[in-house]
Amino acid sequence: MRTLEDYREIVGDDVLSRLYKRVRRLYGARVLHINSTFFGGGVAEMLTSLVPLMNSVGLDADWRILHGTPDFFNVTKKFHNALQGGAINLTEMKKRLYVQTNEEFASYCKIDHDVVVVHDPQPLPMVRFYKKAQPWVWRCHVDLSDPNSDLWSYLKGFILRYDVMVVSSETYLKEDLPVEQRVFFPAIDPLSTKNEPLSEKTIHKYMKKFNIPLDKPIIAQISRFDKWKDPEGVLEIFRRVREEVDCRLVLCGNMAEDDPEGWSVLERVRRRAGELAANSDVILVVNPAQNNIFVNSLQRTATVIIQKSIREGFGLTVTEAMWKGTPVVASRVGGIPLQIEDGESGYLVDPHDNDAFVEKIVRLLKDPEEREHISRNAVERVRQRFLITRLLGDHLDLYLYLLES
Ligand code: UDP
DSSP states (O other): OOOGGGGHHHOOHHHHHHHHHHHHHHTTTTEEEEESSSSSSHHHHHHHHHHHHHHHTTEEEEEEEEEOHHHHHHHHHHHHHTTTTTTOOHHHHHHHHHHHHHHHHHHHHOOSEEEEESSSSSSSSGGGGSSSOOOEEEOOSSSOOOHHHHHHHHHHHHTOOEEEESSSSGGOOOOTOOEEEEOOOOOOOSSTTTTTTOOOHHHHHHHHHTTOOOOOOOEEEEEOOOOGHHHHHHHHHHHHHTTOOEEEEEEEEETTTTTTHHHHHHHHHHHHHSSSGGGGEEEEEESOHHHHHHHHHHHHOSEEEEESSSSSSSSSSHHHHHTTTTTTEESSSSSSHHHOOOOTTEEOOOTOOOHHHHHHHHHHOOOHHHHHHHHHHHHHHHHHBBBHHHHHHHHHHHHHHHOOO
């Protein structure tokens, strides 16, 4: 089990000392996190690191997972899309299923903690089914900048019962919500299998296992096969880069079995890749097994990581690549500009400006000094702002505020 001390070499003594000082006033505080999945997705990954770390510093942290049927998750997936701006037919049946699932879960989920933190929309209505004897926080990981107005108005009814809402970017703060709001940037765990240092031997083993030759420089995008991640746009950029520099493209993506949209995007990508003159230099990796070590290896092997999103909540793939010192060329959308300072710790490009993507990628492929410069700054940028220790500090500050005010 990892403890805060394990992070000492990475973040330094000052960071640890400040965290220990803050936690002193929180010894034994009983904090409960609730989300709706143990596996898959950024929230689960973050809680997997954060909750044990909280316990290791002396809190009494707990994690519960809301149980729901596939119907329930279909409804909450529609909510998720509509919160990010999509349309929704908000029927009474959907609302009933949403609230009843929460009520059922509440009937066997006892809560007597000092602080409750509810993640994302799935367990949001739970608050309604308790005698609220402690502060409740709604930690929303979704892009709230332009939610569907019907849904927002409906969900607000539940959010109003919370003491604080926490979002991932300033642009997601809501003026029309009379609830205190804070911003916590997401973070990665430098010691998780996705991000820990790997030996050359392990990296080579994984590249071989996934049939990725190492005889040419690699550019890679690691993202769900989703139209908002624009994998077809990546192919077009690769076609043009490949005319100037001999290199390979790896498109790696995972996908839920039940995501029909994802499969059709993948089909189009396959077809388009097959049409390219350099098609033998395009490698698609779909739903990789032993995903974390492979992704870690690929992020370390690539010469350049591309993230050509049209929309992006935060973009953890960008943080992960930056931490590994691999230069990133990414769209200036969502949370990406919070991470990359253009020309210093990576490159930011307008999502539709293919010329600029090609130019920056070619430049990085040809210029090792530029890569070195970007790489150094990128690692430091993540060390200062986007590691799990900073996120732990944000949580501790919030609990202190809630329990002492
Ligand atoms: N990811 C993965 N395997 C893949 C593709 C993505 O493990 O084949 C991970 C990636 O490393 C990152 C997360 O999925 O941790 C994606 O998070 P991000 O914020 O970039 O995008 P989202 O999918 O949440 O829109």
